[in-house]
Amino acid sequence: xxxxxxxxxxxxxxxxxxxxxxxxxxxxxxxxxxxxxxxxxxxxxxxxxxxxxxxxxxxxxxxxxxxxxxxxxxxxxxxxxxxxxxxxxxxxxxxxxxxxxxxxxxxxxxxxxxxx
Amino acid sequence: xxxxxxxxxxxxxxxxxxxxxxxxxxxxxxxxxxxxxxxxxxxxxxxxxxxxxxxxxxxxxxxxxxxxxxxxxxxxxxxxxxxxxxxxxxxxxxxxxxxxxxxxxxxxxxxxxxxxxxxxxxxxxxxxxxxxxxxxxxxxxxxxxxxxxxxxxxxxxxxxxxxxxxxxxxxxxxxxxxxxxxxxxxxxxxxxxxxxxxxxxxxxxxxxxxxxxxxxxxxxxxxxxxxxxxxxxxxxxxxxxxxxxxxxxxxxxxxxxxxxxxxxxxxxxxxxxxxxxxxxxxxxxxxxxxxxxxxxxxxxxxxxxxxxxxxxxxxxxxxxxxxxxxxxxxxxxxxxxxxxxxxxxxxxxxxxxxxxxxxxxxxxxxxxxxxxxxxxxxxxxxxxxxxxxxxxxxxxxxxxxxxxxxxxxxxxxxxxxxxxxxxxxxxxxxxxxxxxxxxxxxxxxxxxxxxxxxxxxxxxxxxxxxxxxxxxxxxxxxxxxxxxxxxxxxxxxxxxxxxxxxxxxxxxxxxxxxxxxxxxxxxxxxxxxxxxxxxxxxxxxxxxxxxxxxxxxxxxxxxxxxxxxxxxxxxxxxxxxxxxxxxxxxxxxxxxxxxxxxxxxxxxxxxxxxxxxxxxxxxxxxxxxxxxxxxxxxxxxxxxxxxxxxxxxxxxxxxxxxxxxxxxxxxxxxxxxxxxxxxxxxxxxxxxxxxxxxxxxxxxxxxxxxxxxxxxxxxxxxxxxxxxxxxxxxxxxxxxxxxxxxxxxxxxxxxxxxxxxxxxxxxxxxxxxxxxxxxxxxxxxxxxxxxxxxxxxxxxxxxxxxxxxxxxxxxxxxxxxxxxxxxxxxxxxxx
Numbered sequence: 001x002x003x004x005x006x007x008x009x010x011x012x013x014x015x016x017x018x019x020x021x022x023x024x025x026x027x028x029x030x031x032x033x034x035x036x037x038x039x040x041x042x043x044x045x046x047x048x049x050x051x052x053x054x055x056x057x058x059x060x061x062x063x064x065x066x067x068x069x070x071x072x073x074x075x076x077x078x079x080x081x082x083x084x085x086x087x088x089x090x091x092x093x094x095x096x097x098x099x100x101x102x103x104x105x106x107x108x109x110x111x112x113x114x115x116x
Numbered sequence: 117x118x119x120x121x122x123x124x125x126x127x128x129x130x131x132x133x134x135x136x137x138x139x140x141x142x143x144x145x146x147x148x149x150x151x152x153x154x155x156x157x158x159x160x161x162x163x164x165x166x167x168x169x170x171x172x173x174x175x176x177x178x179x180x181x182x183x184x185x186x187x188x189x190x191x192x193x194x195x196x197x198x199x200x201x202x203x204x205x206x207x208x209x210x211x212x213x214x215x216x217x218x219x220x221x222x223x224x225x226x227x228x229x230x231x232x233x234x235x236x237x238x239x240x241x242x243x244x245x246x247x248x249x250x251x252x253x254x255x256x257x258x259x260x261x262x263x264x265x266x267x268x269x270x271x272x273x274x275x276x277x278x279x280x281x282x283x284x285x286x287x288x289x290x291x292x293x294x295x296x297x298x299x300x301x302x303x304x305x306x307x308x309x310x311x312x313x314x315x316x317x318x319x320x321x322x323x324x325x326x327x328x329x330x331x332x333x334x335x336x337x338x339x340x341x342x343x344x345x346x347x348x349x350x351x352x353x354x355x356x357x358x359x360x361x362x363x364x365x366x367x368x369x370x371x372x373x374x375x376x377x378x379x380x381x382x383x384x385x386x387x388x389x390x391x392x393x394x395x396x397x398x399x400x401x402x403x404x405x406x407x408x409x410x411x412x413x414x415x416x417x418x419x420x421x422x423x424x425x426x427x428x429x430x431x432x433x434x435x436x437x438x439x440x441x442x443x444x445x446x447x448x449x450x451x452x453x454x455x456x457x458x459x460x461x462x463x464x465x466x467x468x469x470x471x472x473x474x475x476x477x478x479x480x481x482x483x484x485x486x487x488x489x490x491x492x493x494x495x496x497x498x499x500x501x502x503x504x505x506x507x508x509x510x511x512x513x514x515x516x517x518x519x520x521x522x523x524x525x526x527x528x529x530x531x532x533x534x535x536x537x538x539x540x541x542x543x544x545x546x547x548x549x550x551x552x553x554x555x556x557x558x559x560x561x562x563x564x565x566x567x568x569x570x571x572x573x574x575x576x577x578x579x580x581x582x583x584x585x586x587x588x589x590x591x592x593x594x595x596x597x598x599x600x601x602x603x604x605x606x607x608x609x610x611x612x613x614x615x616x617x618x619x620x621x622x623x624x625x626x627x628x629x630x631x632x633x634x635x636x637x638x639x640x641x642x643x644x645x646x647x648x649x650x651x652x653x654x655x656x657x658x659x660x661x662x663x664x665x666x667x668x669x670x671x672x673x674x675x676x677x678x679x680x681x682x683x684x685x686x687x688x689x690x691x692x693x694x695x696x697x698x699x700x701x702x703x704x705x706x707x708x709x710x711x712x713x714x715x716x717x718x719x720x721x722x723x724x725x726x727x728x729x730x731x732x733x734x735x736x737x738x739x740x741x742x743x744x745x746x747x748x749x750x751x752x753x754x755x756x757x758x759x760x761x762x763x764x765x766x767x768x769x770x771x772x773x774x775x776x777x778x779x780x781x782x783x784x785x786x787x788x789x790x791x792x793x794x795x796x797x798x799x800x801x802x803x804x805x806x807x808x809x810x811x812x813x814x815x816x817x818x819x820x821x822x823x824x825x826x827x828x829x830x831x832x833x834x835x836x837x838x839x840x841x842x843x844x845x846x847x848x849x850x851x852x853x854x855x856x857x858x859x860x861x862x863x864x865x866x867x868x869x870x871x872x873x874x875x876x877x878x879x880x881x882x883x884x885x886x887x888x889x890x891x892x893x894x895x896x897x898x899x900x901x902x903x904x905x906x907x908x909x910x911x912x913x914x915x916x917x918x919x920x921x922x923x924x925x926x927x928x929x930x931x932x933x934x935x936x937x938x939x940x941x942x943x944x945x946x947x
Contacts, residue, residue: 017926021662022669027925032932038634057678058932062666062725066636069602075637077666077674082637 007102009111018045018110023074025050025061028112033101034061035110036074036085043072046085047103047112052076053096060098122147122422123208123218125198125364130395130411131224132159132180137419139188147422149190150216152208154197155247158182163408166275168251169282177248201368203388220390222418223365223378227358227396227406232267236329241336242352245276254353258283261350263335265289267326268356269296274440276355277318281441288319288347290339292356295322300436300447304464305487308471312443312490321347358406360397373399382428383421384414392418405432409541416544433503433541437488437495446488446495449502450475455484463516472516474498481507483515496580504537530587539584540577545570547584554588561585600861601638604631608786608861612646621651622659641665642861645748648784649856650897652904654911661921667746670922671908672728677935677946680728681721682708683745684735685781688755688773688793689716698738702731709943714825715752715790717743722944724931726924732909741781742909748862749784750791753777754802758795758812767812769795772841776810779845782905783852786859786868790824804832807865808848813837817844821851821879822869830866833876836884846895850883853894 012026018037026033032050050058055078063074065085072085082091088098102113124131135151138144153159158180168177185192193210200209207217229244231237241257244250258264264280266273269291280287289296295306296313310320325342332338335348360377371379371387377399384392384400394414396406405411410432420427435448453460457478464471472494475485483501488494494516501508501515509515533539535548545568553567564585565571571578599605606614611626620626623643627635635643644663648655655661655668667673672680684699699718703710709721723731732742745751753776756762758769773793783789792803793810803809809820815838823832836847859868872878881887912918924932936947 013927017920019661019921020658022921024921024926025924027928027930032925035926041634052678055676055678057676058934059666059674059678062669062674062678064637064640064665065634065662066603066640067634068636070633072634073636078676078678080637 007113009104009106009113012047012103012110012112015105015108015110021065023061023063023065025058026110032058033112034063034074034098035103036061036065036072038065038072041072045103045105045110046072047101048074048083048085048088049099051098052078053090053098054079054081054093119146119148120219121217122149122220122222123216124149124151124222124224125208126224126226126361126395126397127151127153127155127159127180127192128224128226128395129159129162129179129408130226130415131222133412134222134224134394134415134419135180135185135188135190137416138422141419141423143419143423144188147220149188150193150218151185151190152193152196152198152210153180154195155249156195157248158185158192158194160248162246165245165248165251166279166282168248169255169279174248198364201364201391203368203391206390218390220422221392223386223391223393223397224395224415225361225364225393225397227360227404229272229354230357230359231354232326232356234326234329236337237354239329239337239352241350242329242354245272245279245353245355251279254279254351255283257351258285261285261336263288263349264351264353265337265339265347265349266353266355268354269293269320269322270299270355270357271297271436271438271440272357273355274313276353277313278441280351280353281316281318285351286319287317288321288349289313290324290326290347291320291322292325293322296320297445297447300451300487301445301489302452302473302487304462305445305451305471305473305489308464308469308489309440309443309445312469313441316441316443318441358396358404360399360404362397365391365393365397373402377404380414380429382417382430384418384429385421392421394418400429401431403431405434407432407434407436409544410434412542413544433538435499435502435541437492437499439492444488444490444492446486446492446498448486448495448499449483450485451487453485458484461513461516463513463518465518474512474516476508476512480512483508483512496577500533500537500580504534506532506534530584533584539581540568540570542577543569543571550581550584551588554585554592559589559594600642601636603627603633603635603639606630608642608646609858611642612649612857615643615646616650621647621653623647623663624659635663637665638861641668641748644668645784645786648749649901652782652784652901654906655908658917670725670728671742671746671912672723673746675721675946678932679722679724679935679946681719681745682723682728682731682735683713683717683719683743684740685743685777686717686752687777687781688753688770690755690770690774695738695740698735698740702734706731707937707944709945713745713752714754716754717745717752719745722937722946724924724935725922726929726931729913729919729922733913736907736910736913741907744782747784748787749782750777750780750789752790754790754792754806756793756795756800758793762795764798765795765812766814767795767817769793769801769810769812772810772812772817772844773801775841776808776845776848779902780848780852782908783856783901785852785856787862787864789852789865805829806832808832808851810844816840819844819847822865822876824864824866826864828866833869835876835880847883849898850891850894851879853898854879854882854890857894 020039023036034048034050036046038044050060052059063077065074073082083098088100090096160177197211198208199211229246264285265288266276267290269289277289296309326339328340332348336350339347362378365378366372378393380393380398386393395411414429417427417429437446453475458475462473470490473487486498533547537547553564558564558567571581640663703720711719713719753773755769755773759765789807791808792801792806794801794803795812805823805825809832811818817839818837819835820832821835937944938947
């Protein structure tokens with residue numbers, strides 16, 4: 001419970017930088033983050049790592065998003081594995097996955113949460 | 117209980133098949149089996165021996181493997197030959213001095229090549245063609261040879277001729293009979309085969325009786341013929357037929373035929389009931405069977421007889437279908453029409469070099485035999501008629517006439533075959549067995565092959581087997597789900613129809629009216645493609661932007677490290693020096709790797725996302741347009757220079773290619789589409805390997821459709837001939853729009869056309885005869901798309917909103933620091 005209290009929010013980019021129903025990449029402290037924006041969904045914003053663990057390239061933000069059995073997902077643009085946006089789990093290869101971060105829209109700004 | 121002692125002499129293909137059958141049927145456990153193999157290696161595939169010279173190794177050809185035989189519990193005597201059989205004591209003695217007793221003995225000693233007793237036949241560099249050791253000797257002998265002669269123009273002789281051509285020798289075939297393949301073909305068929313083989317550079321000498329082989333003047337040998345002529349050569353291969361290897365049987369007093377061969381009954385027992393003979397050493401009913409399939413039947417017969425079964429060998433169909441030196445040759449039953457009263461029908465096309473003959477019974481109802489040269493596509497159907505006594509159509513000639521002449525070639529549907537019909541003659545698998553396999557759980561072609569072994573021999577029956585399997589599965593109601601994905605319970609064709617009829621302009625509208633959920637990486641690009649094919653709005657409009665796969669989204673091709681390649685359009689492959697210089701300058705400035713593509717364009721690799729707009733600004737300023745290399749869309753129109761430069765060209769192929777490329781550029785389709793235009797029949801643009809191929813004629817253009825290269829290459833089909841410019845475009849408009857309208861997702865034109873009921877003929881009826889009354893509508897739809905064309909990159913550069921996406925990071929101007937390049941051959945490539 002304490003962890004939640006310690007979460008620090010950092011400004012990442014402007015809301016206007018996001019592309020609806022699609023993804024963009026952002027860079028913070030050397031970390032590449034893929035941001036996906038689903039403006040009309042109950043949870044509109046997801047932040048996962050931009051690094052594709054299968055190809056080793058930084059391309060996840062450029063994948064197509066949608067849902068599989070109701071769960072929002074992104075498909076890697078290179079080899080088409082599907083990753084659950086909620087927790088980064090890979091549906092085809094359980095041994096790989098994406099890192100996820102807490103993320104929120106604060107007025108016109110996108111903020112990412114971290115523990116440090 | 118002690119096991120019965122079984123000795124098998126000979127380990128060729130038939131001997132191997134015998135052992136395999138025993139094991140498969142579970143009979144091997146009750147025997148102690150000893151196998152003698154005279155050759156230094158276990159059984160191998162002799163049928164495909166000539167592939168040894170086109171790259172196959174002895175391992176590739178191997179059938180019997182030591183570990184497999186160990187697993188089967190066999191005692192193998194490799195490189196040891198049985199030299200005596202004592203039938204009184206029931207023992208065999210081997211060359212190495214081993215004495216083994218038997219209860220049952222199987223002779224699978226095969227045959228040896230017949231070498232005519234011509235003086236000089238035993239000179240050095242006079243060889244035969246039967247074993248892998250023979251092949252090694254041939255290869256060694258060929259090293260210092262320029263010219264090679266095969267004595268024998270039969271099936272084996274022509275196989276041997278292929279081996280010599282593969283070794284790079286000037287190859288001659290010398291045949292005693294007046295024609296090639298005198299057993300299987302008739303005179304016209306033999307003549308055409310000769311012409312085709314000579315066209316391949318093999319010289320054929322028929323009616324030649326070799327009388328003496330002695331020293332040549334410019335080559336090793338000189339072959340002197342009875343007619344006074346002579347031929348010089350460095351190497352001679354005798355392939356003039358086979359003789360049964362019956363020496364051992366002869367010595368042990370078994371009954372031997374007058375002209376050789378171990379006499380067997382219908383259980384393949386010799387005159388000693390504990391000794392069997394199978395394969396090419398056995399003589400049944402006065403006949404030797406020199407093919408592998410009858411040998412396999414004999415092997416099965418003995419396996420059955422040993423287990424008190426009642427299978428019998430009652431002769432075999434000697435029909436053959438093969439490719440000799442790349443030429444299709446087929447022979448069925450009474451190929452030469454020897455049956456009294458038999459009638460023949462012949463079709464001969466000198467231009468296409470195709471010959472077909474059928475021999476039918478006097479009442480015209482049964483097919484007795486057939487000869488095919490140059491095209492074996494009718495073989496399977498004809499063989500089924502012949503083997504199963506299926507009543508012929510009222511006009512038997514329709515079976516051999518070309519498809520375009522009226523009713524089209526009747527193919528025998530899978531339902532017309534009786535259960536007894538043999539589908540695979542190598543492994544003797546009937547339609548009934550295939551149905552049985554399906555009933556016991558095989559759910560696809562692979563499953564049926566596994567269960568029945570059908571089509572695992574020569575493979576010639578694969579297409580027939582597939583059609584039977586598909587048909588049977590369908591009859592059993594095995595249903596294939598045709599839904600696009602979990603978000604749309606429709607096929608692509610249905611969605612296309614919905615979009616057009618309801619005037620749907622966006623994915624969200626389509627999803628809310630006809631689908632569910634958020635969509636996925638399958639339905640989104642399909643919807644984007646359909647919307648583009650129908651309305652051709654800019655793909656970067658906000659409502660479309662999230663639908664495209666990354667290549668379409670960023671209008672470039674993503675490579676493995678996340679960078680992109682850029683391919684500007686070069687219509688018809690024609691490019692000015694100034695434009696070439698611009699490509700070079702841009703590539704140099706951005707450090708891009710450059711490579712010429714198969715579609716006559718130049719691909720620039722290694723650009724990062726944020727560089728794409730800058731690079732395209734320079735390209736567009738120089739007059740380039742986007743090349744759509746990233747889309748499921750019209751790619752390129754390849755061309756040769758045609759009549760403007762080439763001394764053979766009959767039309768301006770570059771001009772036509774450019775016209776076509778400008779008309780269809782930007783057209784989105786279920787899959788990529790490639791075109792080519794050749795200026796004459798020499799076909800330097802390779803138009804027959806394209807979705808749409810155009811070849812110039814003296815009178816206009818021939819149109820070919822539905823070809824492709826790639827994983828499953830397919831030649832395009834000739835669709836219409838001698839078209840004027842206007843009709844050519846009209847037909848292409850209609851073919852393409854009909855494809856876009858009805859094809860499945862990611863289905864190329866070839867597969868689409870093959871799946872159209874009625875195939876090419878049906879497509880002609882729709883496009884040329886306008887059978888569905890769609891012609892004008894298809895043209896109007898194409899006209900709409902053509903009128904809406906804009907260069908996607910130009911439009912993007914003019915719109916700051918669209919450019920927003922072309923940032924590697926939205927909050928930082930940095931490039932991706934993890935992209936690392938290294939130098940190779942003077943250019944950069946991913947590390």
